[in-house]
Amino acid sequence: MYYSTEGDYWKENVGWLSNTNECTWSLVTCNRDNNLLIELQMNENNMSGQIMPEFSVLSSLKEIHFYNNTLSGLLPNLVGFQDLKTFDVESNNLEGPAFNDELSTLLSIENYMVSENRLSGEIPPSIGTLTTLQNLWITDKNNIRGSIPSTIGNLKNLQTLLLGENSITGSIPSEMGLLVNLKKLYVYKNQMTGTIPNSFAEIIVLEQLRLEHNFFNGTLPELNTGLLQDLRLQDNSFTGTLPETLEYAGKIRTMLAGNNSFRGKIPSIQSPSLRYLDIRNNKFSGEIPTSLFVSPINLTYVYIQDNELSGRIHPSLANATELVDFYASNNKLSGAIPDIPEDSLTALSELLLDNNNLTGSVPPSICNLRKAALEDLW
Numbered sequence: 001m002y003y004s005t006e007g008d009y010w011k012e013n014v015g016w017l018s019n020t021n022e023c024t025w026s027l028v029t030c031n032r033d034n035n036l037l038i039e040l041q042m043n044e045n046n047m048s049g050q051i052m053p054e055f056s057v058l059s060s061l062k063e064i065h066f067y068n069n070t071l072s073g074l075l076p077n078l079v080g081f082q083d084l085k086t087f088d089v090e091s092n093n094l095e096g097p098a099f100n101d102e103l104s105t106l107l108s109i110e111n112y113m114v115s116e117n118r119l120s121g122e123i124p125p126s127i128g129t130l131t132t133l134q135n136l137w138i139t140d141k142n143n144i145r146g147s148i149p150s151t152i153g154n155l156k157n158l159q160t161l162l163l164g165e166n167s168i169t170g171s172i173p174s175e176m177g178l179l180v181n182l183k184k185l186y187v188y189k190n191q192m193t194g195t196i197p198n199s200f201a202e203i204i205v206l207e208q209l210r211l212e213h214n215f216f217n218g219t220l221p222e223l224n225t226g227l228l229q230d231l232r233l234q235d236n237s238f239t240g241t242l243p244e245t246l247e248y249a250g251k252i253r254t255m256l257a258g259n260n261s262f263r264g265k266i267p268s269i270q271s272p273s274l275r276y277l278d279i280r281n282n283k284f285s286g287e288i289p290t291s292l293f294v295s296p297i298n299l300t301y302v303y304i305q306d307n308e309l310s311g312r313i314h315p316s317l318a319n320a321t322e323l324v325d326f327y328a329s330n331n332k333l334s335g336a337i338p339d340i341p342e343d344s345l346t347a348l349s350e351l352l353l354d355n356n357n358l359t360g361s362v363p364p365s366i367c368n369l370r371k372a373a374l375e376d377l378w
Contacts, residue, residue, distance in 0.1 A: 001055060005071065006049040007060040012045060035141055043088075051076045052286040064193040067091055067113075075114070077103055090137065095120035101215075104129045111274040116258035117161065122146030123168075128154035139164040139186055146170070148187075153178040158183040164210060168192055177202045184208040188232065196220055211236065212256065233257040234278065242267050257282065258303065266304070270294065280327070287311030288328075291318045294347040305329040305352065313337060313353075318344040336360040 001007075002016050010016075017023035022037065023030035029039035037058055047277075050073030054238035059080040066089045074096040084106055090113050093261050104126040106112075111134060117141040127136075128151025138144055138159065144166040151173025153160075161179075164186040170194065177183075177199020188210045195218030196211070204222065208230040218231075219240030228249045234256045241264035242257065249255075253273045258280040265286035266279065275298050275309065284307040292299060294318035302320075305327045312335035313328070321325075324347050333356040340363065351366070 001052065004052040005069075005134045009044050010042075011048060013092055021262045027374040029063075034301065036060040039065075043067040045069060047071055052076075062086070062108075064088065075119070079105060081106060083108050084115075085132075089115040089117070090114065091116040094118065094119060098142060098144060099124050099127070103127070106130060108132055110157075111135045111250060115139045116141045116143070118142065121145065122222060123149055123152075125149040125151045125162075126336060127151060131155060131157065133158055135160045137162040138166065141165065146310040148176075150175045150344070151348070152176060155179060158180065158182055162186040164188040166190055171195070172197060174199045176200070179203060181205060182317070183197070183227075185367075186210045187214065192216060194218075194235075196289070228252050231256070232256045233260065235259045238262060240287055244311055255279075265289075266309075273298060274298065275300045275322075277301070279307070280304065281306040283308055283310065288314065288333075290314045290316050298322050300347075301325045303327045307331050309333060311335075315339070315357075320345065320346070323348050327352045328356070329353065330355045332357055334358065337366060338360055339367040 007013050007016055012026045013266060023035055024026060027042050028037060030036060031038050037060055047066065047069035048071065051071060055076045056079065060079060060085050063086045064285060068091040071094055072095065074147040075094055078104040088111065089097050094117040096119065098114055103124065110128055110132055113135065115137045121318055122145055128147060131154060133155050134157050139162040145263060147170025148168065152171040152173060158179050159181050160183060162184065165188065168190040171194025174197040177197055180203060182203050183205055184207060192214040193315060194216065196216065198221045200223060201221045204224045205227055207227050210232045212232040213232045214236055217237040220238060220243050222243045222245045223249055225245045229251050230253060238260040242262055242269055244267065246267040246269055249269060249274055250271050252269065252271045254276045255274065256278045258278045260282055263283040265291050266284055268291040269290040270291045280303045293314065297320055299320045300322045301324060309331040310333065313333060315338040316338050317338060327350065331350045336359055
């Protein structure tokens with residue numbers, strides 16, 4: 001392995017090629033009882049070249065960490081690696097199938113992380129045999145095709161499933177609702193279709209759900225939002241209303257749902273953590289919820305333009321001391337623009353209110369903001 005991955009140029013290679021016991025070499029860990037090699041920690045070590053077939057003799061390994069190098073060629077053959085718990089080769093230039101035929105033999109695997117490579121192929125139904133799996137990462141720069149197999153529902157210990165930026169088609173299988181320990185699901189920037197299964201309501205520990213840039217349609221189920229921090233739905237074909245349970249998303253930081261066909265009222269999200277709200281280009285109606293501007297708040301970016309919102313802009317907007325952008329153009333807002341107390345909205349850079357039904361003149365306090373950070377006022 002030393003020669004095939006340009007060991008002379010590794011950042012750390014102390015002991016390698018010496019006559020000393022390999023358990024004393026840098027980046028190597030051995031079992032104290034029998035001196036078998038159990039761990040290679042070679043993240044960001046300037047490795048290049050290929051992992052040769054001879055790597056298979058290291059079947060005692062439990063941890064393989066090759067993250068962020070420039071390795072190329074195929075994934076290594078892992079037949080016989082029955083004790084392997086972590087396989088991390090993210091951020092390399094590896095090619096070929098992301099899942100080899102021996103995948104089902106990895107009976108102890110907990111972390112299979114191959115994101116940011118050039119891998120291809122499909123997710124095989126045999127993935128369902130890896131019941132110890134906790135983290136499956138294949139996102140970004142790969143080209144995984146086909147659909148997500150229903151056997152994914154067998155992975156009861158799965159906590160993160162990252163499949164974003166591939167070429168995955170088909171719908172999300174209803175069996176995914178069986179993943180009761182799932183905290184993160186990324187399927188963004190694929191070619192997925194269909195509706196989101198009602199079984200998603202059974203996932204109670206969900207923290208991040210990223211479905212953006214697909215072809216999903218239909219209405220969303222009532223999600224469990226108690227732990228939800230990041231919800232991204234933009235650039236799909238969703239209809240209906242947003243889940244009412246978003247009103248109880250007390251930890252949510254990012255809520256993106258722009259460029260769909262949602263309708264109804266904006267949920268009264270009451271989260272002091274909310275920083276980014278983007279629901280542009282939908283069919284939302286009703287008033288802007290005042291709950292968005294109840295202190296303490298960290299709201300920074302608000303994009304609610306191109307909807308059918310009505311009512312006035314509430315003076316509580318001034319409470320959003322961190323606000324940078326507020327886009328509300330092309331709605332049906334009415335009444336006067338509220339006065340902004342001195343030393344409020346000092347971070348505001350963009351305030352867009354054009355194409356509404358607002359009356360009266362722009363308050364001097366708004367104009368005074370242009371002397372501070374405000375760049376655009378429309």
